[in-house]
Amino acid sequence: MLELAYLRNHRADAETRLAKRPIDAKALLDKAAELDEVRRATQAELDAKQAEMNTMSRSIGELMKAGRRSEADHIRVQTAEFKEHLQEMRTRLDATEKALHDHLCTIPNAPSDKVPAGRTAEDNTVVMQEGAIPELGPDARPHWELGEEFDLLHMDLGVKITGAGFPVYSGQGARLQRALIAFFLDQATAAGYREIIPPHLVNADSAFATGQLPDKEGQMYHVAEDGLYLIPTAEVPITNLYRDEILDPAQLPVKMVGYTPCFRREAGSYGKDVRGLNRVHQFDKVEIVRIERPEDSYGVLEEMVEHVKGLLRSLELPYRLLLLCGGDMGFASAMTYDMEVYAAAQGRWLEVSSISNFETFQSNRLKLRYRGADKKPHLAHTLNGSALALARIMAALLENNQGPDGIVIPKALRPYTGFDRIHK
């Protein structure tokens, strides 16, 4: 949620930045300004009236104590009308505040100046590309076939026990999955991130604070009986660790990493996008999360990108780095880089990481602040990125590394897998 003070004091900047998204920025901001004005007027009115009421109550108390009962009763009679009026104003203020809050929830984050304009994924900027694209023979096979053939991955078993989009990993496939998780966690820990194992279900407050509610309600699995949501990413529980906190300057920066399974309903997806591991309802991911001072956050975003590049290089996967355009960015993000790896058998790029700076969009909802040099609380910047999303990494590894002698494991992973090749 954008800060009200920002919208009020930097209206022009907000409109320019928001204009990069496919929304009617002016209309949204006009309405916010209007609601804000009504709210302030209503509150000023109510506060003044309440102050009068408080004075009267105090008088009654003093008179009662002094034993001047009839005088107290005289004032008490006057309060009846006041009370009704107060009630009405309170109701009006509550309604206005709710309307304003609800409206602010519909405004996406303002894209950073560096974000290119554009509507769709076609308009994203390819920042760089690295790694040789493997030349596979005509008999190259997609990962879902390799998975069955080598007894690594079984989509049909997932269908049997749960439903479509819930993969079952087995044997060396399961081991490879675990190796990747361990490798990613170790790399992050070595880079100074503190490891967290969070709950995999969160309450509505947490889902709201990081922006999943109300914006992506249908995207999460909901356990209605307990009012809980299965996490779509570790970002949600880990970032919420710092909800309602005012950090001491010495506590910054906060660097955390966590592995969790991620659950996504992906309602409405279909076709070749969802073959095999390309898009599933449950996948594993190692996520890095940071809490930073505003002046540091964009430097940190680049640092996080470098970290993920390092992982992809270690895995010897061809990848490219995309800077998302305004139209393709997530609702809560101010700037997002995506990383895609090339899955050679399918001949397509698969998104395996998304690294975003949310500026104060999340911290405003989280009420996550730090104490500045002026001793006052300021909203911190939050960032997070996949480092890395597992299912698609596995897909690319299987496809790209297939050969006559089985599937070759990248050197960096071998200490984790305990084998250097997957045989039949």
Added chain:
RNA sequence: GGAGAGGUGGCAGAGCGGUCGAAUGCGGCGGUCUUGAAAACCGCUUUACCCGCAAGGGUAACGGGGGUUCGAAUCCCUCCCUCUCCGCCA
């Protein structure tokens, strides 16, 4: 799941209908003293919003929500959470 106790400021812990954002202690910050430090003493020490250039003023918040009352941290209802005991259990 059942029974009981309880949720107050950074922490500990009073207050149980009247001017209480809240005693006291600890911690933290500033000062006096000291060659320096400690101790002692003095002062300060929550957050959000509104009005104001500012100085300053106002409103709200004692787990969440609702109610009673002129007035609620204090009374009532409800939800959540913590602790103890019982049951169940990886």
